[in-house]
Amino acid sequence: MIPRELFQKIRRLEVRTRGLVDSLFGGEYHTAFKGQGITFAEVRPYQIGDDVRTIDWNVSARMGAPYVKLFEEEREQTLLLVVDVSGSQGFGVRGRTKRELAAEICAVLGFSALRNHDRVGLLLFSDRIEAFVPPRKGRRHVLRLVRDLYACRPGSTRTDLRVALDYLMRVLHRRAIILLLSDFLDMPDFERPLRALARRHDVVALQLQDSVEQTWPAVGLVELVDAETGRRRWIDTRSARVRAHLAEQARRRQAELEACFRRLQIDHVCLRTDADYVEPLLAFFHRRNRRR
Numbered sequence: 254m255i256p257r258e259l260f261q262k263i264r265r266l267e268v269r270t271r272g273l274v275d276s277l278f279g280g281e282y283h284t285a286f287k288g289q290g291i292t293f294a295e296v297r298p299y300q301i302g303d304d305v306r307t308i309d310w311n312v313s314a315r316m317g318a319p320y321v322k323l324f325e326e327e328r329e330q331t332l333l334l335v336v337d338v339s340g341s342q343g344f345g346v347r348g349r350t351k352r353e354l355a356a357e358i359c360a361v362l363g364f365s366a367l368r369n370h371d372r373v374g375l376l377l378f379s380d381r382i383e384a385f386v387p388p389r390k391g392r393r394h395v396l397r398l399v400r401d402l403y404a405c406r407p408g409s410t411r412t413d414l415r416v417a418l419d420y421l422m423r424v425l426h427r428r429a430i431i432l433l434l435s436d437f438l439d440m441p442d443f444e445r446p447l448r449a450l451a452r453r454h455d456v457v458a459l460q461l462q463d464s465v466e467q468t469w470p471a472v473g474l475v476e477l478v479d480a481e482t483g484r485r486r487w488i489d490t491r492s493a494r495v496r497a498h499l500a501e502q503a504r505r506r507q508a509e510l511e512a513c514f515r516r517l518q519i520d521h522v523c524l525r526t527d528a529d530y531v532e533p534l535l536a537f538f539h540r541r542n543r544r545r
Contacts, residue, residue, distance in 0.1 A: 263399055270360040273531065274368055281538035282365035286330060286430050286455070287536045298321045330430060331388050332366040332373045334359045335417055336402060337435035337461075339379040340410030344463055345526040351461040354526050355434045358459060361534070362432060363395040371430075373398065377405050380413035382420050388429075410483075412438075418446035425454065434459045436466075437510055457520045457537075460510070464527050467503050468496075512542050 296312050299319035299402055307321040336359065344351040359375070366373045367390065367508075374388030376397040386398055414435065421431065431454050450456055474489050488495055514521040522537045524530045 259400070259403055262403065263396060266357060266360050266399060267280060267364075271364055273361055274364040277531065277535065278361055278365045278538075279368040281535060282362070283369045285538040285541040286332075286371075295323050297323060328370045330366075330369075331425075331427065332362065332371050332430045332432070333376060333388060333421070333425070334363065334373065334398065335376045335378065335421070335431055335433050337379070337412060337414070337433075338377045338402075338405050338407045339412040340385055340407075341412070341436055341438055341460070344466075346463055346465045347432060348452070348527045351436060351463065351526055352402075352498075354461055354530065356399055356526060358434060358524065358530060358534075359402060360399050361530075363398055364392075367392060367395055367500075375401060376401065376421065377407075377415060378412075378417035378420075379407045379409040380411040381409055381416060383407050383409075385420075414443040415446050418443060418450050421450055422446070422453075428454055430455045430457070432457050432459055434461060436461050438466075438506075444513050444517070447519070451517050451519055456517075458514055458524070460521065460523045462523055464524045464525060467507075468500060476485070488489070 296309050297320065299308065299313075299321050303321050307323075309320050309322045312320040330384065336355050338352065343350050345351060345353070363373045370390070372388035372390050373395055375384070375386040377383040377385075384401055386401060412435070414437075425431075431450065433456065436457075437458070437460055469519075474487060474491075488499075490496060500538070511521060520537065520541065522533055524533055
């Protein structure tokens with residue numbers, strides 16, 4: 254039985270995200286994630302403007318008039334939402350936490366996939382596999398994925414993306430669209446398994462960020478607690494030197510991450526807890542469409 258509060262939260266999220274799908278994301282998703290090929294559909298009489306290369310000469314000879322072949326895209330695909338549920342995903346200074354942002358993104362993309370008749374699955378990970386829901390179709394299935402993301406109580410607070418990547422290589426036997434939702438903070442080196450996965454699948458990295466992680470405010474003496482390891486540390490945010498050092502660390506870490514995704518030719522989108530995710534997602538879809 255779903256708790257009433259959780260049920261109401263999921264229903265509100267469905268209403269909000271279904272509106273975005275109907276007005277914005279449904280068509281953009283379709284064009285950004287094309288099917289894997291085309292299949293023959295039917296023949297029809299030639300019309301002015303048709304490509305002469307599509308003329309079916311055998312049918313045209315039998316009918317005594319030119320006919321062209323029509324093809325359609327092999328549309329059905331598999332979308333897998335791979336979500337980091339480690340301790341750092343509970344962080345969010347303004348607005349919402351990273352985990353809440355991930356739930357909204359999963360709902361938007363899940364309903365976009367549903368509208369395009371694609372199957373959707375979910376993998377939740379920390380430094381272990383917390384849950385896996387095989388891809389299926391249907392509105393109730395997408396709502397179940399959102400519920401599982403909200404309701405998940407991870408068995409570990411740490412993160413190891415390599416565990417999720419290795420698991421995907423074992424369970425996915427056909428090409429899929431894989432969306433990785435994580436902050437990609439304090440992770441062991443994952444470039445090699447990510448390269449292997451990207452060779453077989455269409456992988457996109459959706460990085461969840463909070464503004465404080467890049468720019469610390471001057472709020473005095475602050476005790477920091479690592480949500481994944483429990484380590485504690487005091488810092489004086491009134492010091493411009495301390496704030497500059499923290500900002501430089503964040504800048505360097507971000508530059509290394511972006512360089513890794515460029516080497517692997519993996520699309521990368523930054524989404525912030527204190528900002529609207531609609532514009533960066535639409536910009537990502539438009540970039541893919543221009544490349545195609």
